[in-house]
Amino acid sequence: MKNIFYSAVALLTAFTSSAQAQTGMQTTPKGAQYQIFTKNPGEKIKQNDVITFHYIQKTDKDSVLFSSYVAGRTVQAQIHPSQSVADLMDIFPLLTVNDSAMVKVPTDSIFKGHEEARPPFFPKGSNLVFVIKITKVQSLQEAMDERNAAIAKVKQQEGIEADKFIADNKLTPVTTASGLKYIVTKPTILRKPLAGDTVYVNYTGKLLSGKVFDTSIAADAKAAGSFNPARPYEPIEVVLGAGRVIPGWDEGLALLHNGSKATFIVPSKLGYGEQGAGNGEIPPYSTLVFDLEIVKVKPTKHAPVAAKPGVKHTVRKKTAASKKKN
Structure with a gap:
């Protein structure tokens, strides 16, 4: 310098x-x-x-x-x-x-x-x-070709670093079609949230390096040296499917049950992409790791599920013989 x-x-x-x-x-x-x-x-x-x-x-x-x-x-x-x-x-x-x-x-x-x-x-x-x-x-x-080549190189490196993180931590995540990887660390049998439900989530977000960039948990913030006494540490509200969170969260939360805990490994295309976020705290093309828990699900009113075409729903009528028995 x-x-x-x-x-x-x-x-x-x-x-x-x-x-x-x-x-x-x-x-x-x-x-x-x-x-x-x-x-x-x-x-x-x-x-x-x-x-x-x-x-x-x-x-x-x-x-x-x-x-x-x-x-x-x-x-x-x-x-x-x-x-x-x-x-x-x-x-x-x-x-x-x-x-x-x-x-x-x-x-x-x-x-x-x-x-x-x-x-x-x-x-x-x-x-x-x-x-x-x-x-x-x-x-x-020439400038566009150079930029595209640089982006391709960064994306390739992102995949290599994510694979190394998974291998180093001996993780066996499930991978969805979009590329989201997740591990359920505490399963439950309670209902899953549906689109439009309000989901209350506790979380800690980290880079692959382990650096915490955000958390809703005071103890995690203190351990990371980023505790801010001016902010509340409490579960955040997410309206599922409303697009108010990164795509990796909207997809991943819908896979979990109320009360369950999980780890999400979110590639940049489902996170903050080429822009990054947090004034440089999350660099461009960063895979993110979230340890989170669905604390509560507040259901919204959902339309009744329509009957599938071609399936007849019949009501069994009482016969004269059955009437006599009654």
């Missing part, structure tokens, strides 16, 4: 010194000033290309607001017609891969019509300054 930080500072210092030494800033039709520091051979960036780049965002007084170098990640964007002076879409087509540039965007243009949003470090007449470096240029198809 220190090397990344010092590299970013060195780059910013070099570009700032260069900008001060050269006064040949050019201006776009929308009013942004720019200076290209390096001009590499190669095809210029085109509309619909996908670019990967680093950038530093700062004030006129060199106060850094954001640095992708310090954040440790590059940024991607697809090139489209410019909608505002601050989107830099008039600048990118002037560059090619490995080019670097400085762009000064007038804050008067950014905050025009909503001055109340202007922060004190951007007074009138000031600029929002970008220092950018293009690291990769791809066609839209």
